[in-house]
Amino acid sequence: MDISSFDPRLIAALRSANRVAVLTGAGVSAESGIPTFRDAQTGLWAQFRAEDLATPEAFRRNPRLVWDWYAMRREGVVQAAPNAGHLALVELERQVTSGDGTFALITQNVDGLHAAAGSRTVIELHGNIRRVKCFDCGRIAQRWEPTSDRPPRCADCGGLLRPDVVWFGERLPADALDAAWAAAGACDMFLSIGTSGLVEPAASLPRAALRHGATVLTINLDVETRAAPPRFDIHGKAGMVLPALVTA
Ligand code: APR
Numbered sequence: 279m280d281i282s283s284f285d286p287r288l289i290a291a292l293r294s295a296n297r298v299a300v301l302t303g304a305g306v307s308a309e310s311g312i313p314t315f316r317d318a319q320t321g322l323w324a325q326f327r328a329e330d331l332a333t334p335e336a337f338r339r340n341p342r343l344v345w346d347w348y349a350m351r352r353e354g355v356v357q358a359a360p361n362a363g364h365l366a367l368v369e370l371e372r373q374v375t376s377g378d379g380t381f382a383l384i385t386q387n388v389d390g391l392h393a394a395a396g397s398r399t400v401i402e403l404h405g406n407i408r409r410v411k412c413f414d415c416g417r418i419a420q421r422w423e424p425t426s427d428r429p430p431r432c433a434d435c436g437g438l439l440r441p442d443v444v445w446f447g448e449r450l451p452a453d454a455l456d457a458a459w460a461a462a463g464a465c466d467m468f469l470s471i472g473t474s475g476l477v478e479p480a481a482s483l484p485r486a487a488l489r490h491g492a493t494v495l496t497i498n499l500d501v502e503t504r505a506a507p508p509r510f511d512i513h514g515k516a517g518m519v520l521p522a523l524v525t526a
Contacts, residue, residue: 279514279522285505289526291493295467296379300367301458301483302516303386305472305498309361309517312354312389316474332445337413341438345429348441352407355388360395363471363516366524368396373524382461386473386480388443401457403450403480409442418442455479462486471497472516 281289304314315322326347330336337344371381383400385392388407392400411418414437422430422439429438444450458480462468468487475481488494493508497519501511512519 281526287507288510297465298374298467299382299461299465300469301384302471303473306363306516307387307389307391310358312358342428360391361517363520364391364395366520370524384458401454403454405443407441410439411442412437413440463490465492468492468494
């Protein structure tokens, strides 16, 4: 892929962009070997029932099942490395902020790979699987003693520890959500990458950016490549398209 692969109006919009906001989903980490959620065969929700594993009710019903499932996922995450898509976003941030531009990276991913790649302004909308928090007192911990108890218990109140991720039916962290809306409302260029756009409120962010007059680019495997400025869609893998786009 090279500059000729892209609509010249998109390249012009990217070059002149001064306030960039990016929304990422599981598709960005797929090339790092982390399964997405809704891919027909390999997606987590094709293999497991979300209501048995990713809700507060499921945790109350069977805390060990939920803890073990997230421990299995965490194992996969800590062994994964950022891919070319993550690294291209680090480069885009550097380019945009080298002048007086602003850049915000809003992610639904809980894998921490954007920060691991070197992204500086990451807004984690759905939490981070590398942290835990107490189900009772809410105390967040980066480290916890692996004990025979699964889940282990909170050092403060003795409550059960759970992954610090947002489960279905739970509120998003208010500060992250406010920052995401602010970035989408103020940007002149919005990139939506590797998300099915099925989960709110994240799914509404590209529309908010469009309403504020931003150019919106979607990179995904379930869109057809088309240009209808200010909207641009590119069918392709994030790890292929992003490096070429950022170089262009
Ligand atoms: N490059 C670009 N897009 C990709 C790639 C890739 N290499 N691989 C898959 N995709 C696309 C898929 O076509 C799909 O549209 O990424 C999207 C992944 O969608 P989902 O699996 O639904 O993941 P996501 O949108 O991040 O889910 C949102 O749902 O389950 C909850 O909390 C969870 O944060 C998650 C939220």
